[in-house]
Amino acid sequence: MNRRRICALALMLVMAGAPQANAASPTIRDEFDATSVSDNWFSCSRDENSFSFGKLADDARSAATQVVKALPQNNVLAFAWHPKGCAREDGSYDRDGSERSELWEAQKILAPMGTEIWxxxxxxxxxxxTPTTGRFVIGQWKQTNSPKDAPVLAQRFNGRAFxxxxxxxxxxxxxxPKNVLCRxxxxxxxTAPVEPGFGTPHTLVKPAQVFSLMKTETLSVGHDTDDLAHGTAPLSLPGLTGCAQxxxxTRYNSLPDPFGKWTTMVYHLRLVSDQTGLIxxxxxxxxxxxxxxxxGFKPFLAKESQYFKFGSYRNHAEFETVTRLDHFIRSERKEDVDPDGTLAPP
Structure with missing residues (x-):
């Protein structure tokens, strides 16, 4: 066999083996132009929420619109974990003491845990x-079958601070000993009361604890009990403090004020629980x-998937909140989410 044929055969073998060695997650784009949600998403329907899609009456764009309404406070917590608080086909769902209006990435498009992704x-x-609003999460990344039922990464708006x-x-x-997590x-x-690098310990509410705790608080199973607003004065906390390890x-700029306006977010993620993690x-x-x-959490379960969900997830509140999502792109390639280099400069 001559050198040219050997090289060609080697190239064919490399090309044939590459997809198996580097199985890419699909690139997902969604402009929410249609009046119904695409199959990229699962809508977490509950009594307190509503969803709409397509052209906005007061804006030139299209978007996914999620509304979470104020309903009478409900302290009845259930322990059936599937389908994680969202309505089943018969409309029933497990009440968990929280209020939510979320879109979840559909199971068929999920990326493997630890995928480097944009x-x-x-x-x-x-x-x-408001400045007195307690736990309020809008946008989070989680791990399927996580050893800890908590988001790996979350956007929080407690006390009207992003x-x-x-x-x-x-x-x-x-x-x-009960504080098994470090946030x-x-x-x-x-305006936030903490600066990057501050770690605060907290406990995980488990089913055995619920009935003793629910007498005085509205809880969400799998989340901490002290996720409250802290005030408005920023703290100067150089380096890592608290339980962070x-x-x-590295901080470059503060997050913008996101309230009452559109904000464009870009995330570059490698969610792993060893020294190679990146956000x-x-x-x-x-x-x-x-x-x-x-x-994230150990043991790192590479066989599991990571998933993104967006929309209001809060303790009971006496007001309605509207969130919207648009121009969604997820890809393993930076150039797909930022083709001209203006959204994610070095």
Whole structure:
């Protein structure tokens, strides 16, 4: 066999083997132009929410619109975990003490846990959230069958201040044994009470604890009990503080004020619970922060998938909140989410 044929055969073998070695997750784009949701998404229907899609009456764009309404407070928590608080085909769902109006990435498009991946989306957060509002999450990334039922990464709007937090196992040797998680803030609005690098310990509410706790609080199974607004004065916290460990957090800019307007977000993610984890965040074309190190929970389950969901997820509140999602792109290639280099500059 001559050299040319050997080289050609070697190239054919490399090309044939590449898809198996690097199975790419699909690139997803959604402009929400249609009047019904595409099969890229699962709508988490419940009594307190509603969804609409397509052209906005007060805007030139199309979007997915989610509304979460104020319903009478319900402290009845159920322990059936499927389908994680969303309505089944018969309309029933497991009431979990929280209120939500979320779109979830559909199962068929999920990327493997730890995939290096880019997200770009436009979000509209209305003005309803107040400085006294407690737990309010709008946009989070989770792991299927996670060893901890908490988001790996979350956008939080508690107290009308935009922050982004990650979760990791609480490895502080002096921790309270019940505080198994460490929430680390990696990006913040100027008005937020914490700056990037601050880690706060918290407990995971488990079914055995629920009935003793629900007498005084509205809880969400699998989430902490103290996720409340903290005030308005920023803290100066250089470096990592609290329970945060194994991370490097670099701050470039503050998050913008997102209330009552559209904000363009870009995330570059590698969600793994060893030293190779990565989160880069841009907002409205400005680099906000870069985080490297331990992200998520051990054991790292590479066979599992990561999924994004967007929309209001809150404790009971006495007001209606509208959120909107548009120009959604998810890809393993930066050039797909930022073709001209203006949304995610170095």
């Amino acid at each position: 997200y770009r989306f436009d979000m509209f957060i209305d003005d309803s959230i 922050t982004v937090s990650l979760e990791q196992d609480n490895a502080d040797p002096d921790r309270d 680390v803030f990696i990006a913040s609005q100027e 194994g991370l490097s957090v 880069e965040i841009w907002a409205d074309g400005k680099k906000i922060s870069k985080t490297e190190g331990i992200i």
